[in-house]
Amino acid sequence: MKFDTKIAIAVREDLATWQKLNVACFLAGGLVGSYPELAGEGYADASGQLYGCLVRQPMLIFAATGEQLGQVLGRARSRNLRPAIYTRELFATGNDRDNRAAVAAVATAELDLVGVALHADRKEVDKVMKGLALHP
DSSP, X not given: OOOSEEEEEEEETTSOHHHHHHHHHHHHHHHHHHOGGGBOOOEEOTTOOEEOOOBSSOEEEEEEOHHXXXXXXXXXXXXXXXXXXXXXXXXXXXXXXHHXXXXXXXXXXXXXXXXXXXXXXXXXXXHHTTTOEEOO
């Protein structure tokens, strides 16, 4: 099945592995919170055991430098897209309220981005993520 939209997550390449995974998970969850239609239906196995739903379409995970993440954010904003972001300061917070406060305290140009996620039209996502390689 080919989707009209694409999900892409760019994660800063110099993070520790646990941080990369944490950032990707938070950003994926943020996209589903912003776009509830991304959640698929729940699962059931042949024994009738029920399981939670998954995102309904694949996600591409890209590696990026800090500078590239800034470019991704700028491209997304110039196209009036609403990306999800994760900044370095969020590793030190423990809840959503403090996360929002940490982001709100920093001007856009000064954000220390470690991840940016996007769900939009396929072509728009391709333009925003241009130049990034898939994460190894």
